[in-house]
Amino acid sequence: xxxxxxxxxxxxxxxxxxxxxxxxxxxxxxxxxxxxxxxxxxxxxxxxxxxxxxxxxxxxxxxxxxxxxxxxxxxxxxxxxxxxxxxxxxxxxxxxxxxxxxxxxxxxxxxxxxxxxxxxxxxxxxxxxxxxxxxxxxxxxxxxxxxxxxxxxxxxxxxxxxxxxxxxxxxxxxxxxxxxxxxxxxxxxxxxxxxxxxxxxxxxxxxxxxxxxxxxxxxxxxxxxxxxxxxxxxxxxxxxxxxxxxxxxxxxxxxxxxxxxxxxxxxxxxxxxxxxxxxxxxxxxxxxxxxxxxxxxxxxxxxxxxxxxxxxxxxxxxxxxxxxxxxxxxxxxxxxxxxxxxxxxxxxxxxxxxxxxxxxxxxxxxxxxxxxxxxxxxxxxxxxxxxxxxxxxxxxxxxxxxxxxxxxxxxxxxxxxxxxxxxxxxxxxxxxxxxxxxxxxxxxxxxxxxxxxxxxxxxxxxxxxxxxxxxxxxxxxxxxxxxxxxxxxxxxxxxxxxxxxxxxxxxxxxxxxxxxxxxxxxxxxxxxxxxxxxxxxxxxxxxxxxxxxxxxxxxxxxxxxxxxxxxxxxxxxxxxxxxxxxxxxxxxxxxxxxxxxxxxxxxxxxxxxxxxxxxxxxxxxxxxxxxxx
Numbered sequence: 210x211x212x213x214x215x216x217x218x219x220x221x222x223x224x225x226x227x228x229x230x231x232x233x234x235x236x237x238x239x240x241x242x243x244x245x246x247x248x249x250x251x252x253x254x255x256x257x258x259x260x261x262x263x264x265x266x267x268x269x270x271x272x273x274x275x276x277x278x279x280x281x282x283x284x285x286x287x288x289x290x291x292x293x294x295x296x297x298x299x300x301x302x303x304x305x306x307x308x309x310x311x312x313x314x315x316x317x318x319x320x321x322x323x324x325x326x327x328x329x330x331x332x333x334x335x336x337x338x339x340x341x342x343x344x345x346x347x348x349x350x351x352x353x354x355x356x357x358x359x360x361x362x363x364x365x366x367x368x369x370x371x372x373x374x375x376x377x378x379x380x381x382x383x384x385x386x387x388x389x390x391x392x393x394x395x396x397x398x399x400x401x402x403x404x405x406x407x408x409x410x411x412x413x414x415x416x417x418x419x420x421x422x423x424x425x426x427x428x429x430x431x432x433x434x435x436x437x438x439x440x441x442x443x444x445x446x447x448x449x450x451x452x453x454x455x456x457x458x459x460x461x462x463x464x465x466x467x468x469x470x471x472x473x474x475x476x477x478x479x480x481x482x483x484x485x486x487x488x489x490x491x492x493x494x495x496x497x498x499x500x501x502x503x504x505x506x507x508x509x510x511x512x513x514x515x516x517x518x519x520x521x522x523x524x525x526x527x528x529x530x531x532x533x534x535x536x537x538x539x540x541x542x543x544x545x546x547x548x549x550x551x552x553x554x555x556x557x558x559x560x561x562x563x564x565x566x567x568x569x570x571x572x573x574x575x576x577x578x579x580x581x582x583x584x585x586x587x588x589x590x591x592x593x594x595x596x597x598x599x600x601x602x603x604x605x606x607x608x609x610x611x612x613x614x615x616x617x618x619x620x621x622x623x624x625x626x627x628x629x630x631x632x633x634x635x636x637x638x639x640x641x642x643x644x645x646x647x648x649x650x651x652x653x654x655x656x657x658x659x660x661x662x663x664x665x666x667x668x669x670x671x672x673x674x675x676x677x678x679x680x681x682x683x684x685x686x687x688x689x690x691x692x693x694x695x696x697x698x699x700x701x702x703x704x705x706x707x708x709x710x711x712x713x714x715x716x717x718x719x720x721x722x723x724x725x726x727x728x729x730x731x732x733x734x735x736x737x738x739x740x741x742x743x744x745x746x747x748x749x750x751x752x753x754x755x756x757x758x759x760x761x762x763x764x765x766x767x768x769x770x771x772x773x774x775x776x777x778x779x780x781x782x783x784x785x786x787x788x789x790x791x792x793x794x795x796x797x798x799x800x801x802x803x804x805x806x807x808x809x810x811x812x813x814x815x816x817x818x819x820x821x822x823x824x825x826x827x828x829x830x831x832x833x834x835x836x837x838x
Contacts, residue, residue: 221640223641225615225635229635230636250268250269256495257491257678266487274695275692275694280488282463285463286461287486287526288327288364291530292305292360292529295529302319305322306353307537308536309539323360327364328454330358331362331456333452339362339391340365343392345370348393353537354428369468372385375795380792387479391422394425394428395428396428396429397409397431398430399539401540403545426442426448462487463485466486469481470624483681484679488677490530493526496629500629500632501563506560509561509563511592513594517731550572555583555587559588562591569606570599570761570762573602573609588612588615591616591618595731596730596762597762598642616635621671630648631644631653632645633645634648643715645716646716650678655708656672665711668709670706670722671716671718673702707720729760730762733796738797746772747771749771753766753767754768754825756822764799766803768805770804770808771804
């Protein structure tokens with residue numbers, strides 16, 4: 210990781226309508242943050258009491274560095290706060306999910322209907338032998354059944370592991386095997402940009418290398434229906450039809466695992482981040498309600514996929530705990546045309562819109578005439594997630610989409626944090642390029658290598674100083690990787706991002722400090738892409754870097770040395786791209802591949818990616834004393 214460095218800050222402020230602040234759930238940020246610092250446990254105790262629990266907790270927090278427990282001995286099931294309490298409390302007929310499929314399908318599930326679907330599928334999973342603590346892998350397109358499967362696992366105490374439907378069979382098999390999944394839930398196909406994605410075929414390839422999976426549940430979408438293997442596969446609809454309609458929620462200890470979600474690491478295999486039932490429920494509920502300022506009549510749309518942490522926290526659990534109406538849309542921002550998102554905002558009356566800077570930059574490129582075709586006047590809150598929102602994109606988003614009247618919450622957080630940690634709370638002054646300040650509930654700082662705070666205008670490492678409810682509890686099967694988060698900088702959780710603070714305490718996130726590449730909001734580990742390249746018969750060694758891109762934030766560039774006797778011709782570049790796509794999925798395909806005679810290495814044999822990056826970007830490579838001549 211780099212040392213601290215000076216950053217030139219050019220600041221501009223936008224002030225929202227005072228009515229936003231007056232009606233917000235957190236109307237006075239300074240007061241709320243001071244109250245949190247004065248009594249952190251009392252702060253989280255009050256939030257937790259807004260959810261449903263079977264048994265109350267003895268203590269709010271237990272902190273034995275670097276291990277935390279939250280709401281000790283409390284018993285709950287997150288689905289009772291997501292579903293049962295709304296059905297019993299007057300929201301049973303309120304739309305919980307409004308779904309638009311890419312092929313034109315539309316479905317609305319009320320809270321009562323979603324509750325019923327979840328209980329049936331939970332019983333269906335139980336009939337397949339799934340018990341509390343078992344792992345279930347979910348590899349599906351963005352359809353309501355994916356949300357049903359997640360909640361059904363939580364209902365019976367099974368641990369779900371959702372794998373993004375854009376990943377290929379190798380990535381899926383690795384995640385299935387690491388989690389030791391007993392059942393896989395998938396679909397015959399997904400639809401993307403007018404094309405069919407053969408999910409069941411890809412899953413079958415993965416299962417050839419994942420012998421631990423006993424049964425596969427297949428949602429059949431195509432007509433005529435694909436024929437299933439009667440020995441291992443079961444039809445989703447058939448499973449639902451024969452399942453009993455009532456399934457009491459399994460009481461879970463606050464510290465029982467809720468899910469495992471894999472995120473790419475800077476080295477080695479992807480990390481299975483473990484989140485638990487109680488703290489995660491409290492953290493996602495609080496941040497959904499207060500950061501987005503969700504009100505009873507809001508229509509909320511987060512454009513992420515549920516295969517990522519954004520989908521877990523801010524499509525499924527947080528919004529359903531709050532009891533809002535959630536929009537799910539299977540399509541992409543520019544299909545069938547660049548008005549696709551804005552047409553949905555207009556047609557559904559979306560009030561809260563949460564998307565990625567990549568999408569915003571794509572919209573900027575095609576011009577303001579597309580959003581101008583539609584009535585976006587229902588929008589009242591805009592959000593950004595996945596990577597830093599650059600000032601130019603902020604300005605365009607604020608003007609062209611929000612009409613200069615909508616607060617923008619640019620959120621910084623991670624798979625590991627489970628919940629928002631830094632943003633500009635509704636009603637506070639917004640500074641383009643700055644995510645904002647730590648939310649009430651989080652203690653975030655910018656420090657040097659020793660953990661000492663750096664002065665304003667000085668770049669350093671973004672860290673979290675105190676535990677928070679939705680924090681990861683471990684890395685599945687590898688507690689050492691968990692401890693590394695807390696041991697890199699003394700006394701702090703090290704996020705792996707570089708950042709800078711201004712005089713007012715606003716934080717600007719500058720990007721990754723390690724070998725993780727953020728492509729269009731997706732975290733891609735260099736090691737995983739390099740392994741995929743090296744698995745090709747023609748490749749001897751490979752190194753990949755992130756290269757700045759005006760649309761995606763970064764793209765992947767690969768440097769490859771070939772095996773003796775192999776020359777870079779006859780379509781080898783395209784073949785390597787296809788090979789990575791097949792192994793890891795399209796999101797990990799290098800945009801560029803350069804063939805080299807040798808890669809820069811240390812004397813101990815470690816590839817020096819920063820030298821490659823410096824050469825590519827025309828920068829000083831820094832200290833190269835360890836470079837092998």
